[in-house]
Amino acid sequence: AQKITQTQPGMFVQEKEAVTLDCTYDTSDQSYGLFWYKQPSSGEMIFLIYQGSYDEQNATEGRYSLNFQKARKSANLVISASQLGDSAMYFCAMRGSDYKLSFGAGTTVTVRA
C-alpha cells in the first residue's frame, strides 16, 4: 500500500519569497512517480511537476522545483518568488505501476502582499 503524508495543513508566505511544502511517502514499489498538483478554489487539478523514482536529478518546472530525497522518502515542493496567484491548495501524489494516484491531505498556501 502507498501512503503520502503532508504535515502542513496551511502555510503563509510573503509575496516574492520562496516556500517549501513538505511531502513524505511510503511504498514498496521500486518504480514510482511523484506528482505535485495545484488546486485553486475553482476545483480543477493543475499538474505542476513530476519526479520519477529513477530520475537522478531533481525536477524543475519554471518557479517550481522538487527536492527529491529518495533515501528519506521525501519529495518536497519549492515555489520560488511567490505570487498572489499561487494561493491555492497543493497536493502531493504518488503513482505506482498501475497508474493509480494516491494523494496526501494537501497544504493550503496563502500568499500575502
Place this chain on the structure above:
Amino acid sequence: SAVISQKPSRDICQRGTSLTIQCQVDSQVTMMFWYRQQPGQSLTLIATANQGSEATYESGFVIDKFPISRPNLTFSTLTVSNMSPEDSSIYLCSVGTRIFRDTQYFGPGTRLTVL
C-alpha cells in the same frame, strides 16, 4: 498534453436521483480514472475505467452505486446513483497513458451538490 472536458461542470440534485457525468479526452488513452473529492478532503480513487473490460473499483466503492462506462478510448461516463447528501463532492476524471508517463492530467471536475 491531453485536453480533458467534463460535463456537467456543476449540478444540484435531489436525493434519490441519479446523475451521469461525462469525460471526453482529445486523444486516445489507455486508462481513465474517476476520483472523488469530498468537501475539505483530498482525492480518493473511485475506479479505473478500462476500454473493453469492466471497471475496477476501489475498496468502498461498488458498481451499483457508481456504474461506469467506457465505450471507446476517448470517452467515459460515471453515474452517481440514488444520491444522498453524502455524495456531494467534486468528481474528477483523470487519464494516464504511456505517452503521458511523466504527467497525469485531470479534467476540470464536476461539482455536485445533493439536497
